[in-house]
Amino acid sequence: MILIWGLRNRAKTVSTGEFFCSRCGADRSYVLQQIRRWFTLFFIPLFPAGKVLGEQVKCSTCGTGFRPEVLNTPTSASFSENLRGAMRVASMSMLAAGDPTSNAARAAAVDAARKTGAENYDESWLVHDLAALDASQLRDYLGPLAQGLDPQGKETFVEQVARIGLADGPLTASEMQVLESLSATLGLSAAHLRGIVVSITTATDPGASALD
Ligand SMILES: [Zn+2]
Incomplete structure (x- = not known):
């Protein structure tokens, strides 16, 4: 055989x-x-x-x-989840750094959360989030975004948070600090951040300067 x-x-x-x-x-x-x-x-x-x-x-x-x-590589579902979480923590950090009682700033924060896909986000969620804010979580949330978001996505993210800070008047030093640490963690340069802030302010009010 x-x-x-x-x-x-x-x-x-x-x-x-x-x-x-x-x-x-x-x-x-x-x-x-x-x-x-x-x-x-x-x-x-x-x-x-x-x-x-x-x-x-x-x-x-x-x-x-x-x-x-x-x-x-995170799945789309876990990435979206992460993006929503990051936006909530970032928005709350920005609100806390400025005037958390400002209605315009709170409305901008609700708007930012909804734009990341949290469609049911409203004032009552915001009250809960503000009370639960743990700014030290921000880095954990932003890490995966730094890898997963393209430059345009990072820009939009920072822009949304900047709008919250600008809603209650020009950016204060502590609001600017939040934006700086946010952009640095996402890998955007200081010049890039300045460009984003200037473009929002000139778009909404040509005479105003966002940076004092
Ligand atoms: Zn396949």
């Missing part, structure tokens, strides 16, 4: 979950697979030969294989 033996790569599922598939452009389920070489006899895998060759994340919808590092 002739023995037909050989080697074949086999993928074994290690874990499953949700990830952002760049091919599909959406959140998808995946299988994390370990690739190993197996000895085969009559084309039937008998036992693994040698070490694990590598791992791949396979999209369950389009079948594309990715390097495992792709799992470090």
Whole structure:
């Protein structure tokens, strides 16, 4: 009898979950697979030969294989969640740095939260958020945004927060400080921030200067 033996790569599922598939452009389920070489006899895998060759994340919808590092990228859902949280903490920091009782500033904060997708955000949420404000959380929220937002997105984020500060009058030193630490954490330069602030103020009131 002739023995037909050989080697074949086999993928074994290690874990499953949700990830952002760049091919599909959406959140998808995946299988994390370990690739190993197996000895085969009559084309039937008998036992693994040698070490694990590598791992791949396979999209369950389009079948594309990715390097495992792709799992470090947040899913769209978790990214949006993070963006909403970051905006709430950033808005509250800005409100607290200025005049938290100003109706115009509070309205701007509600507007900023709604623009990030928190459509039901209202004054009662804001009262809760102001009381619960923990500014030390801001960095945790902004870290993923610094990576995940494109320059335009970062600009819009800072712009929304600046509008809250400007709603109750020109930016004070402590309001400017909030914007500075915000932009620095997002990776925007001081000059970039100045440009954003100037463009908002000249757009709303050509005669006013936001920076004193
Ligand atoms: Zn896919």
